[in-house]
Amino acid sequence: MNVEIYIxxxxxxxxxxxxxxxxxxxxxxxxxxxxxxxxxxxxxxxYIAAVFICVQLFKASGLSRWLSSALAPAFDLMGIPPELCxxxxxxxxxxxxxLALLSEIYKTYGTDSYVARCASTxxxxxxxxxxxxxxxxxGTKVKRFRYAIPVALLxxxxxxxxxxxxxxxx
Amino acid sequence: MxxxxxxxxxxxxAILLWIDPGNIVAxxxxxxxxxxxxxxxxxxxxxxxxxxMGIAERSGLTEKxxxxxxxxxxxxxxxVDERTSRFLSINMSANILGIGSAATPAxxxxxxxxxxxxxxxxxxxxMLTVLNSVGMQLxxxxxxxxxxxxxxxxxxxxxxxxxxxxxxxxxxFSVAAVKILQAKVKR
Numbered sequence: 001m002n003v004e005i006y007i008x009x010x011x012x013x014x015x016x017x018x019x020x021x022x023x024x025x026x027x028x029x030x031x032x033x034x035x036x037x038x039x040x041x042x043x044x045x046x047y048i049a050a051v052f053i054c055v056q057l058f059k060a061s062g063l064s065r066w067l068s069s070a071l072a073p074a075f076d077l078m079g080i081p082p083e084l085c086x087x088x089x090x091x092x093x094x095x096x097x098x099l100a101l102l103s104e105i106y107k108t109y110g111t112d113s114y115v116a117r118c119a120s121t122x123x124x125x126x127x128x129x130x131x132x133x134x135x136x137x138x139g140t141k142v143k144r145f146r147y148a149i150p151v152a153l154l155x156x157x158x159x160x161x162x163x164x165x166x167x168x169x170x
Numbered sequence: 171m172x173x174x175x176x177x178x179x180x181x182x183x184a185i186l187l188w189i190d191p192g193n194i195v196a197x198x199x200x201x202x203x204x205x206x207x208x209x210x211x212x213x214x215x216x217x218x219x220x221x222x223m224g225i226a227e228r229s230g231l232t233e234k235x236x237x238x239x240x241x242x243x244x245x246x247x248x249x250v251d252e253r254t255s256r257f258l259s260i261n262m263s264a265n266i267l268g269i270g271s272a273a274t275p276a277x278x279x280x281x282x283x284x285x286x287x288x289x290x291x292x293x294x295x296x297m298l299t300v301l302n303s304v305g306m307q308l309x310x311x312x313x314x315x316x317x318x319x320x321x322x323x324x325x326x327x328x329x330x331x332x333x334x335x336x337x338x339x340x341x342x343f344s345v346a347a348v349k350i351l352q353a354k355v356k357r
Contacts, residue, residue, distance in 0.1 A: 007267065007309070015222060019229045026225050033224020037216035040275055041209045049205040054175050056201035057182035062189070092303075096208065102317060111323035120329045124314045125336035127305035133171060136277055136299055140285045145171065147351045148296040152303040155344035159304070163336040170332050 047134040055093045064089055078161045083108075083115045087122060088160050092129035092153060099123070114167065121163035126156040215271035223260060223276065232256045235263060246301070246345065247294040254283040258298065268307040277302055293352045297345075304344045305337055 019026045058064050068085035075085050083105065091098045102123050109115045129152040133145060186194045226232045236243070236252070239259040243250065247258060257280035264273035277298060284295055291299070314333075318326035 008269065011267075012222060015225055015229075015231065018231055019225050022229045024225070024228045029224040029228040030221035031224075033227070034217040034221035037213060037220045037275070040216055040220070040278065041213050044278070045205060045209055048208065049202045050175065052205045052208075053198045053201040054179050054182075056197045056204075057186065057194075058178050060190070060193070060197045061182035061185040063178075063182050063185055096204070099313070099317065102314070103321070106317070106321040111318055111321040112325060112328075117329055117332075120314050120318060121332045121336055124307075124329060124333040125305055125340070127303045129303040130171070130174070132277075132303040133299055135274065136281050136302070137291075137295075139278065139282055141287055141289055142285070142291050142295070143172070144290045145299065146291055146296060147348070147355065148291060148299045148303075149171070151296075151344055151347045151351065152300045155300070155304045155340040155347070158343060159336045159340040162339060163332060166332040166335050167329070170328055 044135045044138045047138045048131065051093055051131055051134050055090065055097055058093075059090070059097070078157075079164050080160055081115050081118065081164065084119055084122065084160070084164070087119055088157070091123065091126055092131075092156065094131060095128050098128075117167045117170075118164045121167055122160045125159050125163060129153055129156060212271065216275055219264075219269065219272035220275050223272065226260075227256070232260055235259045239263075246297050250284065250294055254280055254294075257283060261298070261302070262306070265302065265306045266308045268309045268312070273302070293348075296352075297348050300344050300348050301341070304341055306341050307337060308334065 016026060019029070064086055068089055069082070071089075072082035072085050075088070076082060080088065087098055087101045087105065090101055102119055105119045106116050129149060133149060133152075137145075183194060186197070223232070226235075233252075233256060236256040236259040239262065240255065242262075243255050243258050247255075250258065257276045260276035261273050261280055264270075264276060280298060281295055284292060314329070315326050318329070
């Protein structure tokens with residue numbers, strides 16, 4: 001699996017060599033590209049803060065735990081263990097919060113338990129629906145996302161069901 | 171987005187007023203502080219990848235990539251202009267490779283290119299949002315594998331194939347769903 005660590009450096013090296021062959025000013029181009037990073041962070045910051053504040057209140061109030069136990073029977077019918085409900089609820093909002101939950105699951109149930117392997121697969125195969133939507137549209141006036149969020153949430157739920165099913169065979 | 175945010179916040183604050191009123195504002199401040207530290211962690215990553223993208227752009231490499239991916243971009247997003255398709259191709263390639271910090275700036279730029287100032291998301295915008303929020307990483311997440319290693323897993327790599335399957339099938343499902351909804355729901 002060590003091949004992985006060479007992928008990104010190889011990519012960057014190829015890019016720089018290609019730029020050299022094409023005789024373009026790499027240093028200036030890099031700086032010009034990187035310059036936009038600060039503005040980008042400033043643009044998306046308020047939207048991420050809004051999402052994170054909501055998630056923090058959601059978790060601190062115990063609402064997420066309550067909602068998880070309320071949804072547990074429904075999730076159970078779909079083959080998702082109740083231990084994973086909170087992870088599935090938090091995952092669309094924040095990558096960091098779900099990694100924190102993932103560590104908790106590792107600690108509580110053991111890294112190689114069925115629940116923990118399901119949790120790893122769920123965290124790896126889904127993404128942060130609300131976070132992405134907030135960040136991507138931060139610079140626009142778009143307010144109506146039509147069917148974007150329902151489809152993305154359903155696909156992530158489908159992915160979680162699939163994950164809990166497949167993990168049994170590996 | 172506005173509705174969900176407001177409802178979840180009101181419900182949570184109402185409960186907190188009951189169980190722990192002293193810490194409500196502290197929770198909000200902590201979350202904002204957490205966002206600042208996330209931004210501080212993201213800024214250098216964005217700087218590196220956006221710098222690299224600057225080189226790729228100037229050397230004409232993104233144009234080549236966009237030409238290479240044109241059929242799939244056309245299939246997924248319909249007709250988009252040259253600049254948008256360049257950002258879309260970077261976004262998709264970076265996602266597949268699992269470089270989230272390169273995918274995000276490219277995705278934001280693609281949305282900015284497609285934005286005409288309207289309040290309703292276009293079909294192409296929705297496709298991009300859905301693709302990104304469903305996850306299309308084909309090289310499994312190093313973050314999760316290293317977390318498993320950190321927690322002394324005996325087989326940290328066991329989740330790679332399940333993760334791949336649980337990524338690809340929902341991805342196909344959601345592309346199909348978006349395509350069907352595009353045809354059915356006319357604005």
